[in-house]
Amino acid sequence: MNFFSDDSTADGVRRRGFLVDDVPGVLWTTPTPVPGAPLILSGHGGGLHKEAPGLVARAHRFVLDLGYTVAAIDAPGHGDRPRSARDQQWVDALLGARDRGEPLDPVIAEYNGSLAERSVPEWRATLDALQQLDELGAGPVGYTGMTLASAIGIPLAAAEPRIRAASFGGIGAHRFMLEAAREVAIPLEFLFPLDDPEITRASQLELFDAFASTEKVLLGFPGSHFRVPADRLDTRLFPRTFG
Amino acid sequence: MNFFSDDSTADGVRRRGFLVDDVPGVLWTTPTPVPGAPLILSGHGGGLHKEAPGLVARAHRFVLDLGYTVAAIDAPGHGDRPRSARDQQWVDALLGARDRGEPLDPVIAEYNGSLAERSVPEWRATLDALQQLDELGAGPVGYTGMTLASAIGIPLAAAEPRIRAASFGGIGAHRFMLEAAREVAIPLEFLFPLDDPEITRASQLELFDAFASTEKVLLGFPGSHFRVPADRLDTRLFPRTFG
Numbered sequence: 001m002n003f004f005s006d007d008s009t010a011d012g013v014r015r016r017g018f019l020v021d022d023v024p025g026v027l028w029t030t031p032t033p034v035p036g037a038p039l040i041l042s043g044h045g046g047g048l049h050k051e052a053p054g055l056v057a058r059a060h061r062f063v064l065d066l067g068y069t070v071a072a073i074d075a076p077g078h079g080d081r082p083r084s085a086r087d088q089q090w091v092d093a094l095l096g097a098r099d100r101g102e103p104l105d106p107v108i109a110e111y112n113g114s115l116a117e118r119s120v121p122e123w124r125a126t127l128d129a130l131q132q133l134d135e136l137g138a139g140p141v142g143y144t145g146m147t148l149a150s151a152i153g154i155p156l157a158a159a160e161p162r163i164r165a166a167s168f169g170g171i172g173a174h175r176f177m178l179e180a181a182r183e184v185a186i187p188l189e190f191l192f193p194l195d196d197p198e199i200t201r202a203s204q205l206e207l208f209d210a211f212a213s214t215e216k217v218l219l220g221f222p223g224s225h226f227r228v229p230a231d232r233l234d235t236r237l238f239p240r241t242f243g
Numbered sequence: 244m245n246f247f248s249d250d251s252t253a254d255g256v257r258r259r260g261f262l263v264d265d266v267p268g269v270l271w272t273t274p275t276p277v278p279g280a281p282l283i284l285s286g287h288g289g290g291l292h293k294e295a296p297g298l299v300a301r302a303h304r305f306v307l308d309l310g311y312t313v314a315a316i317d318a319p320g321h322g323d324r325p326r327s328a329r330d331q332q333w334v335d336a337l338l339g340a341r342d343r344g345e346p347l348d349p350v351i352a353e354y355n356g357s358l359a360e361r362s363v364p365e366w367r368a369t370l371d372a373l374q375q376l377d378e379l380g381a382g383p384v385g386y387t388g389m390t391l392a393s394a395i396g397i398p399l400a401a402a403e404p405r406i407r408a409a410s411f412g413g414i415g416a417h418r419f420m421l422e423a424a425r426e427v428a429i430p431l432e433f434l435f436p437l438d439d440p441e442i443t444r445a446s447q448l449e450l451f452d453a454f455a456s457t458e459k460v461l462l463g464f465p466g467s468h469f470r471v472p473a474d475r476l477d478t479r480l481f482p483r484t485f486g
Contacts, residue, residue, distance in 0.1 A: 194452075217462060218463025
């Protein structure tokens with residue numbers, strides 16, 4: 001039985017789909033993967049999915065510039081996964097609050113907390129499955145992703161010792177985030193949208209301060225989290241950490 | 244008559260001293276400079292000088308990694324330059340305030356303002372002299388330096404259209420800084436020590452916000468301005484801007 005559902009290569013990047021316990025994922029590699037190559041777990045933002053254009057572009061850069069492997073999965077109720085009635089209520093509450101100009105934080109804290117609780121074990125099962133493939137093996141692992149991807153990634157990094165470096169950001173100091181951040185001591189960068197109407201500077205700084213990491217850098221940029229200067233992301237974080 | 248006073252090469256970096264209107268400087272280049280190569284003006288922090296270890300290390304990286312040329316001069320009353328009685332009073336006031344745990348800001352604002360007023364024309368004369376040398380020519384120019392070097396560099400960048408990209412940081416929103424920053428619209432990075440007992444976060448963020456630049460990034464790091472993670476500096480800023 002083949003782990004992968006499909007297989008295509010374009011512009012030097014090989015893309016394969018897979019399924020782990022009903023969670024759909026995508027793997028990007030060099031045409032012939034090198035066992036033990038670093039693996040980057042790439043999370044997507046709220047309302048997006050595993051192959052949102054920004055994620056695909058960044059995955060291609062990891063493969064082409066660094067020879068890394070990148071995996072992405074859909075969060076519950078995102079991309080190719082059905083959305084539960086409860087999740088739909090949260091989404092409606094979020095969009096309603098945004099329309100009315102009300103604070104999103106109370107809804108985000110609840111919804112993201114629930115998504116993280118479900119998604120962390122899914123990421124860990126995905127990582128188990130990928131590392132068991134002979135062609136990939138168990139090389140160093142990193143995690144990257146802002147907003148919802150950080151709401152999931154920070155507790156994932158707290159729970160998962162295989163993750164050795166991470167790029168987070170665009171998320172505030174909800175209680176479950178602070179608790180997870182205090183358990184994270186790996187090298188990290190934190191993307192910091194400076195003028196986001198929905199995420200205050202103070203709340204992001206409080207979360208950044210909470211990380212136990214001694215090696216951490218804050219990357220602030222003008223505008224909202226919709227305007228990440230992707231070409232400025234410090235992709236040296238992972239090579240520096242993995243050696 | 245030779246512009247340079249001395250000439251030595253070690254580890255692939257050529258170092259030459261020079262004097263422009265009694266201001267002593269140092270130039271680091273590849274063994275044979277390429278006319279039109281980018282030139283980085285490297286400022287030093289308060290109490291330091293043109294060949295402080297951090298400056299020399301960074302200059303070597305610019306030369307070896309990028310083939311750039313780097314120039315540094317001593318600020319008034321620093322390094323090889325005599326300190327006036329008035330400057331000595333400011334230094335004494337600064338050290339006294341630091342000992343007594345009093346705010347340094349009022350003294351820093353005055354002293355840095357005066358140093359900037361004197362040093363900006365010195366940097367411009369140095370740039371004139373260097374660009375007139377056939378072996379260097381007039382390539383793209385950048386500026387780098389924190390604290391005092393930013394107190395001088397920000398008004399310099401406001402006054403000097405030849406400076407096309409800059410790395411500043413570790414300085415607060417004194418009035419003369421804010422006024423200069425509003426005149427600076429080049430791509431820049433701003434180093435942001437997050438836990439500096441002498442420079443508040445709010446004051447640094449206010450200054451960062453004041454820059455007219457649309458391309459600007461904030462690089463926050465734990466600790467004080469004495470603990471800059473030099474290996475994390477985004478040296479891609481200059482190549483990206485100069486093309």
